[in-house]
Amino acid sequence: xxxxxxxxxxxxxxxxxxxxxxxxxxxxxxxxxxxxxxxxxxxxxxxxxxxxxxxxxxxxxxxxxxxxxxxxxxxxxxxxxxxxxxxxxxxxxxxxxxxxxxxxxxxxxxxxxxxxxxxxxxxxxxxxxxxxxxxxxxxxxxxxxxxxxxxxxxxxxxxxxxxxxxxxxxxxxxxxxxxxxxxxxxxxxxxxxxxxxxxxxxxxxxxxxxxxxxxxxxxxxxxxxxxxxxxxxxxxxxxxxxxxxxxxxxxxxxxxxxxxxxxxxxxxxxxxxxxxxxxxxxxxxxxxxxxxxxxxxxxxxxxxxxxxxxxxxxxxxxxxxxxxxxxxxxxxxxxxxxxxxxxxxxxxxxxxxxxxxxxxxxxxxxxxxxxxxxxxxxxxxxxxxxxxxxxxxxxxxxxxxxxxxxxxxxxxxxxxxxxxxxxxxxxxxxxxxxxxxxxxxxxxxxxxxxxxxxxxxxxxxxxxxxxxxxxxxxxxxxxxxxxxxxxxxxxxxxxxxxxxxxxxxxxxxxxxxxxxxxxxxxxxxxxxxxxxxxxxxxxxxxxxxxxxxxxxxxxxxxxxxxxxxxxxxxxxxxxxxxxxxxxxxxxxxxxxxxxxxxxxxxxxxx
Numbered sequence: 001x002x003x004x005x006x007x008x009x010x011x012x013x014x015x016x017x018x019x020x021x022x023x024x025x026x027x028x029x030x031x032x033x034x035x036x037x038x039x040x041x042x043x044x045x046x047x048x049x050x051x052x053x054x055x056x057x058x059x060x061x062x063x064x065x066x067x068x069x070x071x072x073x074x075x076x077x078x079x080x081x082x083x084x085x086x087x088x089x090x091x092x093x094x095x096x097x098x099x100x101x102x103x104x105x106x107x108x109x110x111x112x113x114x115x116x117x118x119x120x121x122x123x124x125x126x127x128x129x130x131x132x133x134x135x136x137x138x139x140x141x142x143x144x145x146x147x148x149x150x151x152x153x154x155x156x157x158x159x160x161x162x163x164x165x166x167x168x169x170x171x172x173x174x175x176x177x178x179x180x181x182x183x184x185x186x187x188x189x190x191x192x193x194x195x196x197x198x199x200x201x202x203x204x205x206x207x208x209x210x211x212x213x214x215x216x217x218x219x220x221x222x223x224x225x226x227x228x229x230x231x232x233x234x235x236x237x238x239x240x241x242x243x244x245x246x247x248x249x250x251x252x253x254x255x256x257x258x259x260x261x262x263x264x265x266x267x268x269x270x271x272x273x274x275x276x277x278x279x280x281x282x283x284x285x286x287x288x289x290x291x292x293x294x295x296x297x298x299x300x301x302x303x304x305x306x307x308x309x310x311x312x313x314x315x316x317x318x319x320x321x322x323x324x325x326x327x328x329x330x331x332x333x334x335x336x337x338x339x340x341x342x343x344x345x346x347x348x349x350x351x352x353x354x355x356x357x358x359x360x361x362x363x364x365x366x367x368x369x370x371x372x373x374x375x376x377x378x379x380x381x382x383x384x385x386x387x388x389x390x391x392x393x394x395x396x397x398x399x400x401x402x403x404x405x406x407x408x409x410x411x412x413x414x415x416x417x418x419x420x421x422x423x424x425x426x427x428x429x430x431x432x433x434x435x436x437x438x439x440x441x442x443x444x445x446x447x448x449x450x451x452x453x454x455x456x457x458x459x460x461x462x463x464x465x466x467x468x469x470x471x472x473x474x475x476x477x478x479x480x481x482x483x484x485x486x487x488x489x490x491x492x493x494x495x496x497x498x499x500x501x502x503x504x505x506x507x508x509x510x511x512x513x514x515x516x517x518x519x520x521x522x523x524x525x526x527x528x529x530x531x532x533x534x535x536x537x538x539x540x541x542x543x544x545x546x547x548x549x550x551x552x553x554x555x556x557x558x559x560x561x562x563x564x565x566x567x568x569x570x571x572x573x574x575x576x577x578x579x580x581x582x583x584x585x586x587x588x589x590x591x592x593x594x595x596x597x598x599x600x601x602x603x604x605x606x
Contacts, residue, residue, distance in 0.1 A: 021178060077157040081176035087113075097186045101130065112179070120169045123603060124259065130189040143167060215244055233485045287412075288403050291424075295399060298427070305430060319417045391427075398438075417453055471600070478596050485592060492581055499574050506570065510563050517556045524549045547576070 081088045091112045098107060105122045112119070121142050128149060129135040138145045143166040152156045161181065165174045218240045222233050402411060402424055409416035411424050423446065426439045440446060528546055 075156050075159070077160060077180060079178070079180055081180050087176065087179060089370040089475070091180055094182055094186055096122070097189070098126070114170045114175070117167075120178065124185070127182065127189050131185065131192045133192075153185075153188065155181065158179070208477065211244070211247070214240070214247075246509055258429055284406065287406060291402055291406075292399060295395065295427075299395065302430065380384050395427055401425060408453075410449070410473065417456075421449075423449065474599060478599070483593070485588065489585055496578055496581065499577075503571060507567060510567055513563070514560055517560055518558070523554055 068201070091109055094112065097106070103126055105119075105126075107119065107123070112123075113216065124146065125136040131153070143163045146166060147158065150161055155161070157177070161175045165177070168174050170176060215216075218236055222236055225236070230546065231527060332502055403422060405411040406415075410418050412418065413420060413422050425441065425442070425446070428439065477581075528549065
């Protein structure tokens with residue numbers, strides 16, 4: 001339920017509802033409520049929130065209470081009250097309104113098809129409370145109060161409503177007229193809700209509304225004052241101008257803030273565009289890491305192959321050790337057999353000595369061979385370790401070369417200085433010859449290329465140095481020219497200051513002369529008064545002297561005005577000369593700036 005209406009709101013609604021044309025309500029929703037509001041309506045119409053058009057009360061009507069209006073002329077209801085389809089639509093229309101405004105009593109479509117007296121009274125009181133705002137507060141019987149209420153509301157078909165029919169609401173003969181009356185009350189309640197919203201809207205501060213609402217309030221207030229007999233709307237116009245000026249100031253401040261924010265964002269965008277793209281560095285690093293990844297994969301494959309070779313070598317050495325053990329066993333068996341044969345044979349002392357000497361010689365040779373084998377194995381292991389270290393060092397150097405080559409711009413093939421050639425060095429460890437370990441000949445291809453690139457870069461550097469020196473010389477010349485122009489500008493400013501000082505001195509002199517003339521005029525006037533008091537005898541002489549003084553005063557006044565005019569002309573001429581000199585200086589500086597930019601940045605201007 002809505003909060004109770006104020007007395008002001010209720011009075012306004014009664015006044016506005018009293019001026020509504022009853023004939024505008026036809027079957028269904030009022031035709032005026034179906035039309036969209038238009039700016040071209042007459043000034044005495046107001047468009048409500050629901051779209052219904054409410055006529056403004058006339059000047060006479062605004063002072064007359066609704067209950068004192070004459071009753072409507074008896075009219076026959078033109079609506080199809082007996083039509084079942086129209087009745088169903090009307091019941092649905094009433095139910096939707098009751099549901100929308102939280103009708104406190106239980107009601108259904110069936111209840112409104114054949115309602116009881118209590119149902120009808122509850123619906124009627126609820127709708128009347130929505131219209132009047134004060135609710136049902138009568139102590140009289142319901143059947144006696146309803147006809148008077150309908151007359152006060154100017155129900156156009158009130159002649160069909162009688163006290164006797166109110167006692168038989170649910171009969172088939174009586175109910176259609178009361179159903180049509182309830183529909184009319186619903187339509188009137190919709191307009192009353194619109195009037196209430198308009199009244200509540202009047203409490204909104206004028207500065208917080210849209211320009212259309214501000215102008216609407218201005219027109220409504222002016223029209224109300226016009227109906228009250230006012231002819232001067234200056235205060236309303238002043239208030240309207242003040243509100244629009246305040247709104248314009250607010251809009252200008254917001255526009256200024258938005259423009260500053262836009263300039264700041266544009267500056268940030270320009271700064272971001274001048275910087276190197278954030279993905280350029282990570283992309284280069286990604287290329288380097290990808291290259292390192294490929295190299296690590298190649299190195300791991302090389303280690304796998306080496307591991308496989310070492311395993312084969314270990315297996316081969318194990319087979320050789322096993323064969324050596326078998327040969328040693330065979331040799332020991334053969335030695336034992338020979339030793340048995342020798343023991344079984346008679347050996348002289350000389351033979352035994354000779355055999356010992358041969359044995360020592362053979363043992364010495366065998367020890368030398370074993371020592372050489374051991375030394376050779378040690379040398380091979382050391383050479384393999386040195387070779388691995390050299391390969392690792394070479395791999396690191398190749399990685400550094402490739403990384404720096406990417407930075408320089410000779411890798412990959414589409415780099416700046418690559419010229420379509422692939423200069424990336426890749427190491428192949430599974431080759432027999434040293435020259436085949438790299439995919440490209442370093443001595444014959446890489447070194448000459450680097451030498452040529454160094455010469456080319458040195459040549460470009462020397463050219464840039466020469467160009468920078470030329471630019472520095474040109475900048476020095478421009479600075480000298482600017483200093484010359486600046487000294488000329490200072491001389492002009494000095495002349496302007498001298499003219500201003502001369503002007504001030506002349507003005508001061510003229511002011512002093514004017515003060516002297518004013519003092520003389522005052523003294524003369526005082527003397528004239530004295531002569532008028534004491535000079536009755538010499539009136540003729542005094543008059544002549546007065547005329548002479550008056551002539552002298554006029555002459556001095558003319559001279560004073562002439563000097564003032566000449567001083568003003570002099571000031572105007574000085575100001576005009578200053579403006580011309582400033583304009584000339586501005587044009588000179590602009591042309592000089594354009595010439596400087598054209599000389600300093602000829603390539604960008606082209």
